[in-house]
Amino acid sequence: MEFFVISLLNGVSYGLLLFMLSSGLTLIFSMMGVLNFAHAAFYMVGAYVAYSVGLKIGFFPALFVAPVVVGLLGAAVERYGLRTVHRWGHVAELLFTFGLAYLIEETVKVIWGLAAVPYRVPAALDGHLFTLYSTSFPKLRGFMMLVALLMLLSVWLLLKRTxxxxxxQAALTHPHMAEALGHNVPRVFMLVFGGGCALAGLAGVIGGVAFITEPSMAASVGPIVFVVAVVGGMGSLAGAFLASLLIGVMQTFAIALDWSLAGMLGAIGISVNEATPLYSLWKLQISQVAPVLPYLLLVLMLIFRPKGLLGTRAD
Amino acid sequence: MNRLIRAAALGAATTLLAFGAQAQTVKIGFIDPLSGLMAPVGQNQLHSWQYIAEIANQKNWAGGPKFEIVGFDNKLSPQESLTVLKQVVDQGIRYIVQGNGSSVALALADAVAKHNERNPGKEIVYLNYAAVDPDLTNSKCNFWHFRLDANSDMKMEALTTFLAKDKNIKNVYLLNQNYSFGQAVAKAAKDYLAKKRPDIKIVGEDLHPLAQIKDFAPYVSKMKAAGTDTVITGNWGSDLALLIKAAKDAGLNANFYTYYAATTGVPTAMGAAGEDKVRFVGYWNVNNEKFVGADVAMGYQKKFNDDYYTMATYTGIALLAKAFKETKSTDPVKVAHALEGMKVESLNGEVEMRKSDHQALQPLVVAKWVKVDGKTVKYDQEKTGYGWKTEALLPTYLATQPTSCQMQRPK
Known part of the structure; x- marks a missing residue:
């Protein structure tokens, strides 16, 4: 029971971090149709900026400053890069963000060096929130969950209630009409892109302190972010939320299961041992393939339900 | 024009040769990751080689020849390493060093052997300074490959000998990376523990993909559920740092016996969380009894603002220098023969390059992560205020393992 509850908590909190990471990507995609390959790079910039700024003004002010900085950076990228590339279509945009991801990574290496930076957990979040049975639950994880939920709420309110x-929403579905009504549509795009990047930056502030802030942190989360966006349904914020939780919990529990095909066959009386052909495949445990499961889910989802869990468009 | 320059250069080179080996520079190709996930480790080690080469040149260890280390990025990929090897050959470099990833080492050892067979007179010598898969000096040993680090089995022997003395250890959990090295560690741990402490239970065993896991909390809760009191792991880089961080967060009160807790990035991630709990087994610790090598480590720190931990670089240059001196030549074939059975004084004492399998034999240490106290633990790592306290020193004979290598020597 202890194991189940703790695993569930771990899964949910990891899922919520995934959500923070991918919500910006989903937003940008749903509104602008831009698949932002540099998204994880903005996540990394968020972590590094928060680290540097945090040294001067502390972690909590940095929690606000870093996303703003990343957001401004994102807005600048949209204004001076993406907007020009936009007229050449989506492929050009995709390639642009692809290149941008590399550029950002190299720039980070030049500024902050190749090694990990000592981004430490602030004293207020260091320690245990509560102890369940005998396992303690760290404050930082609780904080991570809180920030993710607040973020979901505020983005939702912003889009639906203001x-x-x-x-x-108008500018994104009917840009010409919105423009005719006197709204500055390019500026709306800039706002959305900057906003999406700021969300990635916010995830970076938390992710950087929870894990490790180093130049490859972007590359290591890059793929999983796309899995969340695709499984949740391209462009659906609620879908991304569901998918993040699903993947977080699935991955956590899969690690706990030492089942293998060999074991299952053994249970029904077929003995599989080292002499059996492809033994290494048979004895593979679910816990071993756990990290691959999200990608399996991605492939299956694309085959059987291309629009994702809550996606609206099937194209 | 180009041809003219080339001719001139050739002329100059011949003149230099004619004037004796005094001004000769031996280039050593460093083939390891200088980009990507493990770049920080690769950079640190490239600097280590360069720094030791600099010392050797200043003090004229080789009695004439100078060392120059040339860095090549192999992106931690066996495939890429073979391409790089061609580049190395094209540049006329005859010595290579590599360390990260036994998968890379196996590919390189094989490629070097083939190259040498097909290109007599252009042989290459390969010094492996950190890839510790036992196969490299057993079933897959070859004449051109020399291992400066202790192999995984030797380290496990040392580690379990030390661990066996702690009667409080009852439930051991093995967590390793899922590739040849990680599997070798898990297997050796089981074998040696069964021999030395049959009462210890292996309560869990997991293999996870290399450098892909960000959240180790699920593994830690699994460890906890299994009643683990000690974790044995060969993890390195972020895989180790994140594991220890997650263990601290969940309040897992277990000992960690590792191979690589002293490598780039791990000390920063551990910080205070690893105090008194994390140990590593290796060939050298700067906080040794007489602080041998502290001058090297401090000089390195001053120059690169980083920690020197790859002591095999010292052994490697010392061996080459001695071989150059003894043979009065820098010819790889002569040098390779001279290296067999050679003994040098390194920072951890005497190191012998065993003739039968080209495995360096050396004393090993087990060290614990503690606060710097200025007496036995003078030097910290990555400016954390914590450093390694030498807990046990295992003499060479204890760490030595038999080999199944049947060395084929060129005529």
Whole structure:
């Protein structure tokens, strides 16, 4: 029971971090149709900026400053890069962000060096939130969950309940009409892109301190972010939320299961041992393939339900 | 024009040769990751080689020849390493060093052997300074490959000898990376523990993909559920740092016996969390009894603002220098023969390059992560205020393992 509850908590909190990471990507894609390959790079910049700024003003102010910095960076990228590339179509945009990801990574290496930076957990978040049975649950994880939920709430409110949200939605579905009504559509795009990047930056502030802040952190989360976006349904914020939780919990529990095909066959009386052909495949445990499961899910989802869990478009 | 320059260069080179080996520079190709996930480790080690080469040149260890280390990026890929090897050959470099990843080492050892067979007179010598898969000096040993690090079995022997003395250890969990090295560690741990402490239970065993896991919390809760008191792991890089971080967060009160807790990035990630719990087994610790090598480590620190831990670089250059001196030549074939059975004084004492399998034999240490106290633990790592305290020193004979190598020597 202890194991189950703790695993569930671990899964949910990891899922929520995934959500923070991928929500920006989903937003940008749903609104602008841009598949931002540099998204994880903005996540990394968020972590590094928070580390540097945090040294001067502390972790909590940095929690606000870093996403703003990353957001401005994102807005600048949209204004001076993406907007020009936009007229050549989506492929050009895709290639642009692809190149951008490399550029950002190399720039980070030049500024902060190749090794990990000592981005430490602030004293207020260091320690245990509560102890369940005998396992303690770290404050930082609790904080991570809280931030993710607050983020979901505020983005949702912004889009659905405010005037600016209305304008954004209008500009994205009917850009010409919105423009004719006097709204500055390019600026809306800039806002969305900057906003999406700021969300990635926020995830970076938390992810960087929870894990390790080093130049390859972007490359290591890059693929999983796309899995979340695709499984949740391209462009669906709620879908991304569900998919993140699903993947987080699935991965956590898969690690706990030492089942293998060999074991299953053994249970029904067929003995599989080292002499059996392809033995290494038979004895593979679910816990061993756990990290691959999200990608398996991605492939299956694309085959059987291309629009994702809650996606609206099937194209 | 180009041809003219080349001719001139050739002329100059011949003149230099004619004037004796005094001004000769021996280039050593360093083939390891200088980009990507493990770049910080590769960079640190390239600097280590360069720094030791610099010392050797200043003090004229080789009695004439100078060393120059040329870095090549292999992106931690066996495939890429073979391409790089061609480049090395094209540049006329006759000595290579590599360390990260036994998969790379196996590919390189094989490629070097083939190259040498097909290109007599252009042989290459390969010094492996950190790839520890036992196969390299057993079933897959070859004449041109020399291993400067202790292999995985030797380290496990040392580690379990030390561990066996702690009667509080009852439930051991093995967590390793899923490739040849990680599997070798897991297997050796089981074998040796069964021999030395049959009462110890292996309560869990997991293999996970190399450098892909960000969240180790699920593994830690599994360890906890299994009642683990000690974890044995060969993990390195971020795989180790994140594991220890997750263990601390969940309040897992277990000992960690590792191979690589002293490598780039891990000390920063551990910080205070690893205090008194994390140990590593290796060939050298700067906080040794007489602080041998502290001057090297401090000089390195000053120059690169980083920690020197790859002591095999010292052994490697010392061996080559001695071989150059003894043979009065830098010819790889002569040098390779001279290296067989050679003994040199390194920072951890006497190191012998065993003739039968080209495995370096040396004393090993087990060290524990503690606060710097200025007496036995003078030097910290990555400016954390924590350093390694030498807990046990295992003499060479204890760490030595038999070999199944049947060395084929060129005529």
């Amino acid at each position: 005037r600016i949200g209305l304008v954004i």
